[in-house]
Amino acid sequence: MTPYVVDTNVAIAANGRGTHADRRCQLTCVEKLESVVAREIVAIDDGHAILNEYRRHLRPSGMPGVGDMFYKHILNHQYQDDRVRMVEVTPSDDDRRGFDVLPENAFDPSDRKFLAVAVVARAVVLNATDSDWDEHDRLLDALGVEVSQLCPQHASKGRGEHDE
Template sequence: MTAFVVDTNVAVAANGRDTHADEQCQLACVEKLESVVATEVVAIDDGGAILKEYMDRLNLSGMPGVGDAYLRHVFNYQGQNHRVRRVAVTPSEDDRRGYEELPENAFDRSDRKFLAVAVVSGAVVLNATDSDWREEDALMKTLGVEVNELCPHEISKAARRKRSS
């Protein structure tokens, strides 16, 4: 059974609202989240930073979207290691690291929690629309973190938007 760290953008895209992801990307996210919930393990941090971000962007009632249902699954099964594994990571006072488990890095601060959990748990990161994961490919290789890009065409568009802003 594979463990996954799910970037919030995957669940947001699966919901199909408040996202710039196209229908192809939304469908890829829906299918992957349904598969993860049915047969895989989700890894989150034991400090609650990932769950808090999910709760800020998704609906805990589990409706109306697949991303909301994913949040409900994570919330209901947190701590049941065969479904949702809480992983110990240590926030760092060093802003250049973010977490003690990470070296100095220029990675997006808001995504460092996902990266730290992936490093500690050995989980695969799921990403839909965030270009930072691809832009920091060298860091991912150094840390041995695998990133599954569900929407590579969206990531290319996100990188172009970032460069033009």
């Protein structure tokens, strides 16, 4: 089973709050996150950089949206390898790389953690609204990273906004 790396913007769009994602995009993100939680594996880093970013944007309690429920799923299953795969990625001393597993790159530094985890876990990246994943297609091809653009109307070159 191929694991997924879920960019934070997917969960934010699924919540439908504080996002520029249209209704179609929000619904697509809701459906994909529900599917991932029900039957897929999510890859995160062992240094908790991804969890820390989720924590800044998502809430696992109260009146959660689907993105928040996804975050709660990750918290509840982070040590169950059949649900959440925690992989080792080492931050690089070279700011042009971000992580040892990555070559020099112009990727948004806040997104490099997702990229590094995708490389190590051989995971598919889920993206909704971040154009970085489209703008750096040659780097992604060279690294063998596949990106599933859930909302291409928001994430294509020149039209997407940079969300974390």
